[in-house]
Amino acid sequence: MEAFERARLDAYFGRIAARFAPDERPASFLITHLLPERPAFVRGVAGVSDLRAVLPKPKSVHAEALRQVEADRHACDKLSREMFAEPERAVRYVEARAPGQPIVLLDVGGYFAPSLDALCDRLSGRLLGVVEDTENGHRRYANFRHLPCPVISVARSPLKDPEDFLVGQSVVFSTEALMRARGDILHGRTALVIGFGKLGSSIARLLHAKGVRVTVYDIDPVRRTQALSQGFAVARDHVSGLEDAGLVLCATGSLSLRGEDFQRLRNGAYVATVTSSEDELELDGLPDVYERASIGEHVTRYLTTGHYFYLLNGGNAVNFLHGASVGPFILLVQAEILAAAAALARGGLEPGMHEVSPSDRTAIAAMWLDYFNR
Template sequence: MTQPILTHTYYSDFFATKGYAFLKHIAEQYPTPKKFTIFSVMHCYEGSLPYINVLAELAENLVFIPKSATATGNQSFKTTIEALPTCSVVSEAYNKQQLRDPHVAEALIREHIDADSQFLLLDHGGYFSHAIEHLCDVFREQLIGVTELTANGLYKYLNSNLNKPLVTVSHLSIKAPADYEASECIVHYSDQILREEFGLKLNNDNFLKVGVIGAGNLGRGVIQYLKGKAISNILVADIDPRKLTQFPRNGVQVSSIERLVSECNMIFCCTGNGAIPEALLDSIPDNRFIATVTSADDELKLPQLITNGALTEVGGNRLVREYQTRNGRSLYLLAGGESANTPFKTGMGDPTLYLFEAAHMLAGLQLLNQPERFKSGIQPLSDSDERAIAKQWLQHFYSYC
C-alpha cells in the first residue's frame, strides 16, 4: 500500500498520522464499490490532508474542488493532492461562482465519471446548491446523495426540491469544539492582521470598540476569546433576541445590529448569512474593520453589495481588502474578505477537526451502504452515529474507556 501523503512538512506528520488512523478506522467499517467517485469541496488546509488521504483510498476517483478562500496561492498544496494515485484537482474554471450554473456543474461531473459510475457529493458551503435539482434529474441513477458540512451551506439548499437524500452535519454537537477552535483562530489572526497592517491591537480601547454580530457557536466563541484578551467592552447583536439573553449576566452588552454598527469600529460577523443589511452601509461611520467567520460572499453578501453599488473596492492586499460605501466611508475586510484564519496554516495540532470530518465522511458512506435509512430531502446524521463518533474520538485521542 502506498504511504499516505499526510503533510507538506515532516514535523507535522506525528499528529497527522493519528488523525489519519482515526478516520481510517471509521471508513473501514463500510465497503465501497469499485466504480465509485467522490466529489469533495474542501479548504486547502494542510490539516485536511489526512482526511483527503482516507477519501482517496475509499474511491476509485476523488475529485477535489478547492474552496476559493484558500485555493489562491496554494498551488503547492494542490500539487501534493494530485500526487495521490486516485485524486485529481479541478481547474479554476469550476469555482463557486461557475458552479452556480447547472450545466457547468453537470459538465464537471461528466468529466470524471463513466456511464455506470456511482458518485457522492461531499459539499462544503453549498457549492452545488444552485445546480442540485438539475443534477438529481440528469444523474438520477448515479447520484447517491449529498452531504453538507456547514450551516450557511445548508441554508442554500433549503428551498431545493430534492429527489435524493441530503445529510447535513452542520448542527451536530460534536461540531461545536471545532467551531470554538475556529473562533480562537479568528480572534488571534484578526489581532495579528490589525497589528501588521494598521499598527493596532484588539485590546486597545482608545482606538477600537469591538462588536460581534451573531450569537451562535462561532459568535459565542469569539466573545470568549475576546474576553481572554482582556477586552471587556463588547457589544453583541443577533436577529433572534432569545440568543442574547445569556450575555448580560456575563458582562457583555446586548445591542441591536443598528447600534452595534454605529458604535463599534471592529466588527466580527458570525452569522454565515448577510450579517450587515445593505441599508446600514449607507450610514456607517468611517473606518470600520470587519472580520468574517465565513467568506464575505456569504457573510456580507459581498457580490450583491458590489453589484448594487453599496460597496466599491478601492485597494488592498492578501490580508486586507479596502472598500468604500456610497458616502465615501472606508470599510476594511480583514483576511481579504475571507474567514480571518484562512491566510494561515490551520487545523494542525487540534483533533477537533477530525470530529466533523468523520461525521461528513460517515454520512456519505451510509448513503452508499445503507440507502434504506434515508429518504429524499434534507435530514441530519442520527444521534446514535454522532455518539459513536464522539466515543471513538475520545478513545483514540484521549484514552477514554
C-alpha cells in the same frame, strides 16, 4: 507537519474508513478547504468512495497540500459558485467525471444546491445524496420545498461543537494579529459581533475576555436573549450597532453587511468575517464610492470624503491567514463526513434532511480518543 503526525492522521482515517466503508463504493466529488492536514482526510474519502474529483475552496488552498493530493493521483478541479449555479453546466461536469455511476456529493457551503434537481433528474447514473458540512450550507438545503434526494448534514452535530468554538478563537487571533501589525490593539475597543451562533458566541466571549466591549446582533430573537443572558449588550438592529463599533465581526454565514451599511461604520473601524466575502459582504458597489488602498499585509483601507474603514483579508475568512488551525478536533467532523458518505452509499434514506446516527457518532468519538487523547 512532522512525519509521525502524518502517519497518525493516516492511521486514524484508515481506521475510520475501515469502520464505515460500504460494500459498494459510489463515485464522489469532494469540496473542501485544502489546508495542511487535509490530504489525510482526502485519502479517507477515497477509502469509502471512488473519489472522482477534489474541488478545493479557492481562497483556502495550501500549496503543499495541493501537491500531496495531486501526488495521490486525485483530480483537482477549479471550484467556483458559477460552476454549479447553472444546471446544464453542473450536469455536464459531473457526467464527464462519473458517467453512469452512483454518486455522493460532499459539500461545504451549499455549492451543489442550485443544481440539485437537475443532478437528480438528468445524470446517466444516480445521485445518492449530499453530505453538507456548514451551517450556511445546511440552511441552503433545508430551504428546499422538496429535496429531491437525501442530504446528511453534520453542521449541527455535537462532534462539531469543539471545532466551532475553536474556529471562533482563531478568528479573534487573526483579527488581533492584523490589527497589531498596524499598531492597534483590541483592548478598550468596542465591537459588534453580527451573528450569535456557535462561532459568533465563541468570538464574543473571547473578545470580552480581551477587554473589548462587545455588542451582539442576531436576526433570531432567541439568540438575542441568549446573548443578553450571557452579559452582552444587544443591538436593536445591526445598523444601530454599527455606529459605535471600532471592530465589526461578521459571523452569520449569509449577508451581514449590505452596500449602504458601510457608510454607517465608525471612522477607522475594522471589518472581518468568518467566511467568504461573497457570502457575508455586499462589496460590489463600494469601488464606485470609495478608493481602495492596501495599507498593510491583508489590510485594505476604503476611503471617501470624510469617511474611511479597514477591511481585513479582502472580506474573506480572516482566520485562514494563519492556517485556521483548530487542532485535531476538526478530525471528529471529518470522520463524521466519511460516515455520512457511507450511509448514503448503503441507501435506504428518503429524500430530505438527515443526520448521522448517535451510535456512529459515539464510535467516531471513541476512535478519536484512542488517537488524540494520549
